[in-house]
Amino acid sequence: MCGIVGLFLKxxxxxxxxxxxxxxxxxxxxxxxPDSAGIAIYTHGTDDLGKITVQxxxxxxDFAALDADLSEALGTEVDVKVxxxxxxxxxxxxxxSEARATVQELRPGITVMSAGSKVEIxxxxxxxxxxxxxxDIAQMAGSHGIGHTRMATESAVxxxxxxxxxxxxxxxxxxxxxxxxxxxxxxxxxxxxxTFETENDSEVAAAYLSHKLDRGSSLGEALESGLSDLDxxxxxxxxxxxxxxxxxxxxxxxxAVMAETDRYVAFGSEYCALADLPGIETARIWEPEPATxxxxxx
Amino acid sequence: xxTFDLSVQPLRELNQxxxxxxxxxxxTSFEVLNPRGSHAVAVGIDAxxxxxVRGSVGYYCAGMNSEATVTVHGNxxxxxxxxxxxxxxxxxxxxxxxxxxxxHGGLLxxxxxxxxxxxxxxxxIDIVVKGDIxxxxxxxxxxxxxxxxxxxxxxxxDSLYEATLFVRGSVKSLGADCIAKDMRPEHIELLSGxxxxxxxxxxxxxxxxxxxxxxxxxxxxxxxxxxx
Numbered sequence: 030m031c032g033i034v035g036l037f038l039k040x041x042x043x044x045x046x047x048x049x050x051x052x053x054x055x056x057x058x059x060x061x062x063p064d065s066a067g068i069a070i071y072t073h074g075t076d077d078l079g080k081i082t083v084q085x086x087x088x089x090x091d092f093a094a095l096d097a098d099l100s101e102a103l104g105t106e107v108d109v110k111v112x113x114x115x116x117x118x119x120x121x122x123x124x125x126s127e128a129r130a131t132v133q134e135l136r137p138g139i140t141v142m143s144a145g146s147k148v149e150i151x152x153x154x155x156x157x158x159x160x161x162x163x164x165d166i167a168q169m170a171g172s173h174g175i176g177h178t179r180m181a182t183e184s185a186v187x188x189x190x191x192x193x194x195x196x197x198x199x200x201x202x203x204x205x206x207x208x209x210x211x212x213x214x215x216x217x218x219x220x221x222x223x224t225f226e227t228e229n230d231s232e233v234a235a236a237y238l239s240h241k242l243d244r245g246s247s248l249g250e251a252l253e254s255g256l257s258d259l260d261x262x263x264x265x266x267x268x269x270x271x272x273x274x275x276x277x278x279x280x281x282x283x284x285a286v287m288a289e290t291d292r293y294v295a296f297g298s299e300y301c302a303l304a305d306l307p308g309i310e311t312a313r314i315w316e317p318e319p320a321t322x323x324x325x326x327x
Numbered sequence: 328x329x330t331f332d333l334s335v336q337p338l339r340e341l342n343q344x345x346x347x348x349x350x351x352x353x354x355t356s357f358e359v360l361n362p363r364g365s366h367a368v369a370v371g372i373d374a375x376x377x378x379x380v381r382g383s384v385g386y387y388c389a390g391m392n393s394e395a396t397v398t399v400h401g402n403x404x405x406x407x408x409x410x411x412x413x414x415x416x417x418x419x420x421x422x423x424x425x426x427x428x429x430x431h432g433g434l435l436x437x438x439x440x441x442x443x444x445x446x447x448x449x450x451x452i453d454i455v456v457k458g459d460i461x462x463x464x465x466x467x468x469x470x471x472x473x474x475x476x477x478x479x480x481x482x483x484x485d486s487l488y489e490a491t492l493f494v495r496g497s498v499k500s501l502g503a504d505c506i507a508k509d510m511r512p513e514h515i516e517l518l519s520g521x522x523x524x525x526x527x528x529x530x531x532x533x534x535x536x537x538x539x540x541x542x543x544x545x546x547x548x549x550x551x552x553x554x555x
Contacts, residue, residue, distance in 0.1 A: 281443055300383050300404055301364030316423055316442045
């Protein structure tokens with residue numbers, strides 16, 4: 030099982046409601062996976078500022094004075110906003126990769142969830158409604174986002190095993206299905222310089238796409254080549270800084286339904302995820318074709 | 328007429344009411360409001376009643392139906408009319424994967440498109456799709472008729488037994504052991520009857536191609552004995 034959702038806004042007036050709409054969509058998918066849940070939101074960042082979302086099992090210790098320690102180590106102004114077990118670190122965009130390494134040196138207990146200039150990822154073990162409330166997702170504004178509720182099959186139920194997975198700047202992926210060639214592909218990607226946090230098959234798909242994007246592919250091209258290189262069952266929804274894509278494997282057992290209006294493009298594992306969206310009565314609703322890449326760009 | 332509003336009433340109340348209809352009941356008509364993609368709407372009915380569902384449904388709508396006429400005024404999720412025994416199920420919009428799977432009898436009409444695996448393992452049901460159907464449709468279909476006014480996707484009728492398939496448009500590819508066959512007068516008559524039952528008046532049976540089993544796969548062939 031697993032339930033996945035995605036929402037890509039075309040109408041800027043909907044942007045203040047992105048977090049609320051996306052978390053409501055995800056809550057309707059609870060029955061498809063009660064193990065853990067996560068949401069990635071592409072916010073409007075501040076010019077020249079980058080951000081890193083980090084997670085800790087011991088936030089009181091790890092996040093205490095993190096802003097001051099990081100600021101001193103990097104020699105620049107750093108802002109840290111703590112949200113439960115996660116924190117969003119803002120700092121000059123050109124220092125994101127250096128900061129990422131420094132954070133892990135300063136606080137070995139911290140895991141980096143995402144890095145870039147727009148994306149923030151929040152994920153935890155628990156039901157979608159509890160995870161959404163814990164991070165106050167409903168209050169978040171943004172241009173697009175994706176979400177996942179997990180029924181684990183391939184690896185342990187842990188925070189890091191939850192989706193979305195982010196393996197490149199402002200990139201993330203959610204997956205419904207299971208990959209059968211992930212171990213071999215992981216070895217190949219490690220040789221090519223990708224790093225992995227988990228044993229999870231979906232992280233391999235995310236890293237595969239990051240690797241392709243890093244080598245100059247567009248999102249559409251990366252998804253297209255995934256159709257021949259990724260073996261198994263999958264419906265993927267992916268986000269990049271300005272784009273949103275969907276692809277299903279050629280067998281297409283994993284369910285998917287999409288809706289498009291002048292105001293948004295929405296994805297749900299089931300129609301009930303879309304049923305409360307504004308204007309759904311007159312939306313174009315369709316099932317994405319197998320082995321066909323769909324993507325939208327701002 | 329009884330009306331169930333699923334935004335305020337639980338689904339089980341609806342299905343329980345439908346299951347409690349006794350012989351000779353005066354309750355012959357039901358309306359379901361605000362289904363909003365609910366699963367298992369109007370499953371397991373065993374009475375000649377009419378059910379109108381106003382909106383789109385999720386998984387397994389009208390599954391195991393006997394005698395009832397269920398009309399969905401919207402789209403249907405996976406497995407609509409799965410294992411239907413008799414009666415009629417009409418989908419005004421599109422249907423997701425495995426529509427009419429394993430159906431034993433009755434008529435399923437999909438006015439829009441059906442996606443993959445439509446009529447998989449059908450066992451006597453008649454399915455009429457006014458739009459297109461997806462890949463692997465009628466896989467291992469055993470009996471009954473699948474009529475498609477539009478086009479069929481890849482691997483139509485793979486490992487087909489004795490179901491009959493009629494496609495008016497193109498077929499992307501045929502599955503193993505599925506072949507085009509002649510339209511003889513009895514097939515024109517059969518198809519004309521099915522089109523009429525499905526309320527299709529503007530299309531002629533002569534426009535369709537019939538597909539069926541080449542019967543090479545499911546018959547034991549002594550030359551293959553070494554393979555067992």
